[in-house]
Amino acid sequence: MHLVTYGINHTTAPVDVREKLSFDADKLPLALASLMLNESVIEAVIVSTCNRTEIYCHLDEDYDNSVLLWLHNFQQQDANALKSYLYCYEGADAVRHLFRVACGLDSLVLGEPQILGQLKTAYTQALNAKALGKSLGRLFQHAFGVAKQVRTDTAIGNSPVSVAFAAVSLAKQIFSNLAESTALLIGAGETIELVARHLFDNGIKRLIIANRTVEKAHLLATSVNGYAISLSEIPAHLAEADIVISSTASQLPILGKGTVESALKLRKRKPIFMVDIAVPRDIEAEVGQLEDIYLYTVDDLHDIIEENLQSRRDAAKQAEEIIDTQADHFAGWMRSQDAVPVIRAIRDQGQMFSTQAVDKALRQLEQGMNAEMVMTELARTLTNKLLHEPSRQLRQSAFESDENNPMIDAARRLFNIKD
Structure with missing residues (x-):
């Protein structure tokens, strides 16, 4: 999964530059549809407010700078003229950036709550445009949860500053x-x-x-x-x-x-x-x-x-700790997605073995064989089929390795085998 954020905000560009890349709400569905035509873009969310324009993308492994090229072309801007104002975050940095934005830590007014509503609007617009999938959907929902936790557990929103x-x-x-x-x-x-x-x-x-x-x-x-x-x-x-x-x-x-x-x-x-x-x-x-x-x-x-921001700055330190923890949690979920194809393949293989064993058992029952014997043979056959290849690989690994065999330790953990 390749998460990438491209953006421009109040800290990187003055208002006369930001307005050149802002998206009119009425044209945002068209922008999302246009962006999704890019072959490297799998999912996308566009956030456009007074203080920022950001594009959150889930990109194909072979992604390049085509999203930035699209941005400048869509907004009819010279890429070189705005290059110095733009920023880019990838992977875990993109996750942490979104969490900070959702919590108001990246806003002109530290801790302001309006940005969370604007993010939710951007999320809904992407959902309606069918530009949102599992990865960005999960990321934004997690961001909303982090923002709620920060509001609940810190004093970030206590001062009436906006x-x-x-x-x-x-x-x-x-x-x-x-x-x-x-x-x-x-x-x-x-x-x-x-x-x-x-x-x-x-x-x-x-x-x-x-x-x-x-x-x-x-x-x-x-x-x-x-x-x-x-x-x-x-x-x-x-x-x-x-x-x-x-x-x-x-x-x-x-x-x-x-x-x-x-x-x-x-x-x-x-x-x-x-x-x-x-x-x-x-x-x-x-x-x-x-x-x-x-x-x-x-x-x-x-x-x-x-003025009157010191209390929010103190609360922001607590918020950063919450964000770091939650960013680690989301990073763990991202890594776990790499295991999904393997888990699916294992389950498919297990289901195939199960189907074959059951079909055989049903034929034996139709032939009048003893039901208890059929069930016992079914269990034995299925167990052998499921464990044959893992057992063979473990024996081969033990034969080829020294005393410290990581595959054996991994097998103990995988099957939860206690000493």
Whole structure:
């Protein structure tokens, strides 16, 4: 079994590079189907979030760099331009990496829980695309179990630290009294829901939720006493917002420089604080060049996130120990798979001997032979057939070896023979 992970994340590449390799959720089934056409790919899972794009593969023994070539071709990118940003893990390293990702130890926000849900979504998408089999299926299920154990046995998730929390913390630093501020949130996914709840809990004066699907925005707005609008209505409401936080899956920017300039004029140059959590970005980079606009991307949140992380770092040490143990367990399962063909062959051979012996016994009974004698002969014949070749090999091995014969020791262990 050859497990390989190819990826790019927030530690290896800035947001403008990561967005070039991100996968739109709507196109992910097509991507998986395309990837599975690769002759060396047996199974595949694609994980694409704001902070990472990773491809987990179970590959044929004769695999090469064709998966990386596929990635660049599918995303229409020059392979040489992005080569330095990519990483690759194989075998046990790939297993351990996935476990660390699932537990939030490889996240921008140490220990954040959202990544586990994103991994489960990626798992389901691969399952629906028929890109998931025994090996990766077992690996991801094991990863989910490890993440649950880490959450239960350590304090990794006790501190309220997340990208959403960091964005709200930054807003609180700029607007000391959120009770006098209006926030426009773009999107209605899990991250924006967390942002909305943090702002609501911190006493925000007014919340406007904008989303492509107004019904979904309305559900979220109702829970935080907010107001729901469609994306097309943003220009009409942008001037009302002191705070804009955006996190959608759009492949194109939602807020452009012209729209923001118009809002600033209506606000009479009153500043707007903006946080763009999305990858690809929802807010054009040029917006950050405008006076009275304070634009932060997901990468800019790092310094804020660093605060209040010490307890999570301590818990992370415990989590690493759990991951090491569980990675060893999975590695043992991987090694055990090498024995499966041999076990199957032994069972097939035993079944053949059994069938032959039973057929002979049934014929003897039909001929009127004594049933007890037939059964005794059946047992003797089957025992001899099953043990003949192992006995012969042991005798030959003992004849050819010195006093320390590993095959004899292996036979004792295989048949559980005590001294």
